[in-house]
Amino acid sequence: MHIIESGNVAAAIGVKLSRAQVIAAYPITPQTPLTEKLSEFVESGELEAEYIPVESEHSAMAVCIAASSAGARAFTATSANGLLYMVEQLNWAVGARLPVVMCVANRGIGAPWTVWNDQQDTISQRDVGWIQIYANDHQQIIDSVIKAFKLAQTVSVPVMVCYDGYLLSHTYMPFEQPEQKKVDAFLPAFAPKHFLDPENPGNFNTVTLPDIRPDVDGNMAPGYIEIRHNLQEDLRAALDTYVTIDNEFEKEFGRGGNPFIEEYRCDDAEFVAVCIGSLSYQLRDVVDIMRDDKVKIGVMGVQMYRPFPDQAIVGALAGKKCVIVFEKALSYGNQGALYADIKSALYSSEKKPRVHNYILGLGGREIKTQHLLDALAQSCTSPDTFGDSPRWIGLKL
Amino acid sequence: MEKATTILNLTEEEFVHPGNRACSGCGLSIVYRIGLKALGKDTVLVVPPSCLTVLQGLYPVASTKLPCVNVTFASTGAAATGVRAAMRALKKNNVNVVAWAGDGGTGDIGIQALSGACERGEDIIYICYDNEAYMNTGVQRSGTTPQGVLTTTTPIHGKLQEKKDVPSIIAAHKIGYVATASAAYPLDLYDKVKKATTISGPRYIHVHTPCPPGWNFDPRYTIKVGKLAVKTGLFDLYEIENGVFKLTGASHYLLGKTRLPVSEYFSTQGRFKSLDAEIVKKVQQQVDAKWATY
Ligand SMILES: Cc1ncc(C[n+]2csc(CCOP(=O)(O)OP(=O)(O)O)c2C)c(N)n1
Ligand code: SF4
Ligand SMILES: [Mg+2]
Numbered sequence: 001m002h003i004i005e006s007g008n009v010a011a012a013i014g015v016k017l018s019r020a021q022v023i024a025a026y027p028i029t030p031q032t033p034l035t036e037k038l039s040e041f042v043e044s045g046e047l048e049a050e051y052i053p054v055e056s057e058h059s060a061m062a063v064c065i066a067a068s069s070a071g072a073r074a075f076t077a078t079s080a081n082g083l084l085y086m087v088e089q090l091n092w093a094v095g096a097r098l099p100v101v102m103c104v105a106n107r108g109i110g111a112p113w114t115v116w117n118d119q120q121d122t123i124s125q126r127d128v129g130w131i132q133i134y135a136n137d138h139q140q141i142i143d144s145v146i147k148a149f150k151l152a153q154t155v156s157v158p159v160m161v162c163y164d165g166y167l168l169s170h171t172y173m174p175f176e177q178p179e180q181k182k183v184d185a186f187l188p189a190f191a192p193k194h195f196l197d198p199e200n201p202g203n204f205n206t207v208t209l210p211d212i213r214p215d216v217d218g219n220m221a222p223g224y225i226e227i228r229h230n231l232q233e234d235l236r237a238a239l240d241t242y243v244t245i246d247n248e249f250e251k252e253f254g255r256g257g258n259p260f261i262e263e264y265r266c267d268d269a270e271f272v273a274v275c276i277g278s279l280s281y282q283l284r285d286v287v288d289i290m291r292d293d294k295v296k297i298g299v300m301g302v303q304m305y306r307p308f309p310d311q312a313i314v315g316a317l318a319g320k321k322c323v324i325v326f327e328k329a330l331s332y333g334n335q336g337a338l339y340a341d342i343k344s345a346l347y348s349s350e351k352k353p354r355v356h357n358y359i360l361g362l363g364g365r366e367i368k369t370q371h372l373l374d375a376l377a378q379s380c381t382s383p384d385t386f387g388d389s390p391r392w393i394g395l396k397l
Numbered sequence: 398m399e400k401a402t403t404i405l406n407l408t409e410e411e412f413v414h415p416g417n418r419a420c421s422g423c424g425l426s427i428v429y430r431i432g433l434k435a436l437g438k439d440t441v442l443v444v445p446p447s448c449l450t451v452l453q454g455l456y457p458v459a460s461t462k463l464p465c466v467n468v469t470f471a472s473t474g475a476a477a478t479g480v481r482a483a484m485r486a487l488k489k490n491n492v493n494v495v496a497w498a499g500d501g502g503t504g505d506i507g508i509q510a511l512s513g514a515c516e517r518g519e520d521i522i523y524i525c526y527d528n529e530a531y532m533n534t535g536v537q538r539s540g541t542t543p544q545g546v547l548t549t550t551t552p553i554h555g556k557l558q559e560k561k562d563v564p565s566i567i568a569a570h571k572i573g574y575v576a577t578a579s580a581a582y583p584l585d586l587y588d589k590v591k592k593a594t595t596i597s598g599p600r601y602i603h604v605h606t607p608c609p610p611g612w613n614f615d616p617r618y619t620i621k622v623g624k625l626a627v628k629t630g631l632f633d634l635y636e637i638e639n640g641v642f643k644l645t646g647a648s649h650y651l652l653g654k655t656r657l658p659v660s661e662y663f664s665t666q667g668r669f670k671s672l673d674a675e676i677v678k679k680v681q682q683q684v685d686a687k688w689a690t691y
Binding site: 022049069070088200207 | 438440450453456459463466467468469475476477478479482483484485487509510513516
């Protein structure tokens with residue numbers, strides 16, 4: 001069934017279809033309508049779940065962490081400062097290997113206060129170990145939420161589903177609402193091996209020493225560094241797992257493809273514009289205009305940022321003449337984080353393209369199609385004249 | 398009222414393994430052992446960083462025979478909420494969800510999450526062992542450190558401010574059960590924890606917990622020091638059940654009797670070394686005034 005709803009509601013329906021059992025959240029623009037919708041689902045009985053109206057985001061994630069440790073499927077959502085307020089908890093959730101799923105409606109970070117969209121909030125959290133999926137439209141939001149629950153519990157790592165605040169969270173688009181029956185077939189109940197259980201007591205997240213150590217039976221247990229190494233290995237393996245899950249999803253629902261990148265007119269392209277999020281769809285218009293002028297250009301949206309799908313990205317970009325990375329976030333004092341990651345992924349490839357970096361749209365600054373066109377025209381006409389520091393688009397200095 | 402538990406009928410079942418990592422004479426190890434006996438097997442514990450984290454052992458060895466989740470420092474009340482929510486969602490009833498935290502984890506960094514849980518009426522038991530400082534990090538002042546106490550962050554003059562009254566703050570949330578207890582009166586503690594398990598909604602027990610290295614006294618005097626806090630009227634054993642306050646046990650016994658002077662308590666511990674006579678006098682007056690209201 002196709003419906004027309006906001007991105008936040010698409011996410012909420014995805015959570016409902018995934019039968020989340022414990023939901024805890026705290027209001028923050030532009031995520032708020034998502035949790036309002038979920039509380040409505042729970043109060044009306046449409047969704048059989050516990051909804052905990054916590055007093056902060058730190059507590060929201062605490063509830064999710066604890067509920068997940070006890071064996072329940074847990075969900076929360078936030079934006080910007082709310083995400084940053086839970087940073088300690090983000091790290092805890094991943095260290096404890098809990099399959100919590102969280103939606104983030106991307107928003108700029110204060111100070112100064114801004115409620116408008118950029119992606120500094122989630123990009124700044126790329127190193128904590130959460131899987132990060134970015135949706136470009138409402139269909140991808142609802143589908144990604146459902147896939148995220150499956151991925152999270154398969155690899156025991158929490159997953160963030162991110163989408164642009166306002167641009168997606170508050171706009172209305174038609175999308176197909178998956179059938180509950182099919183979602184149930186696709187997404188099995190959460191049944192962890194270890195959970196808080198008086199019948200089989202265990203001590204979770206115990207102080208762990210630098211070195212390995214025998215248990216009471218003399219078997220060696222890992223030290224902290226082994227546990228962290230396992231996390232890294234599992235995150236890298238999660239790339240393949242996600243492909244499998246995406247294929248299963250396609251079989252059930254008919255929507256699939258490459259789950260890491262979304263390419264548009266890239267096949268014969270010499271130039272590829274790259275970005276994360278809804279901007280990639282705006283860039284399609286620009287690419288169409290430039291194609292009319294015979295510029296061989298395409299656009300690639302990056303849909304999973306962590307673990308970094310380097311193979312997919314190198315496969316798509318190696319051999320191109322120039323790759324132009326547009327970012328609504330910045331690793332302050334250096335460059336765009338995606339730009340740096342892409343350069344590093346391409347470093348060992350034989351046919352290295354030039355790579356350019358543009359910063360734009362911070363704090364919701366309007367991104368004009370003309371600006372994108374001008375930037376791409378510059379990159380395409382003189383790809384060799386760019387330095388390594390990012391250029392900013394639309395600045396009014 | 399139920400008959401008070403005595404040493405003759407106290408359950409022999411133990412939930413804490415011997416040989417854990419608490420210091421000798423640790424008040425917490427008494428409180429923990431007795432508290433777990435009262436809670437029994439069907440219990441899930443939620444523990445923030447504190448001396449209890451250490452007492453529980455180092456991976457892969459644990460000193461507690463109950464399921465326990467270690468959580469972040471500020472999140473105890475919310476984490477207990479999450480365990481309970483999961484238990485409800487999974488239709489597992491008859492499990493005690495018990496948060497067990499130090500005074501710093503309760504009255505300072507964790508007070509927001511605890512207040513939220515109390516306001517929401519979460520079905521949890523929250524036990525705060527009050528050793529009156531951040532002991533795990535090496536005896537820094539906390540909100541519940543009494544006035545005049547030497548800590549590593551009040552090293553010369555002692556703490557300037559008075560002790561934060563955490564149980565009263567929690568009682569202001571109008572939850573069904575608030576009680577205080579002391580490591581020096583384990584059976585009183587046992588009965589209060591036991592009673593808490595029979596009530597639903599948020600329940601809060603604040604336990605005065607002597608700490609030999611943190612308070613600077615000989616480990617053999619843990620019980621003596623704890624009892625003196627009660628007998629001088631400094632720390633009172635009470636219950637507030639559905640808003641009704643009553644002194645219990647040794648504190649109730651003190652009603653109408655002469656209490657020991659507070660100076661007697663102060664003189665047992667090195668942490669009060671720099672107390673001047675002015676403060677001792679002021680504290681005595683405060684205690685007398687408080688008791689005049691009982
Ligand atoms: C967010 C955060 N800040 C600081 C710490 C360091 N820390 C660990 S335990 C502790 C003190 C605990 O004091 P209390 O709750 O009174 O328990 P006690 O150690 O006295 O048993 C501190 C400050 C931490 N683990 N997390
Ligand atoms: S420092 Fe005090 S509370 Fe902590 S283990 Fe030692 S005696 Fe117990
Ligand atoms: Mg303490």
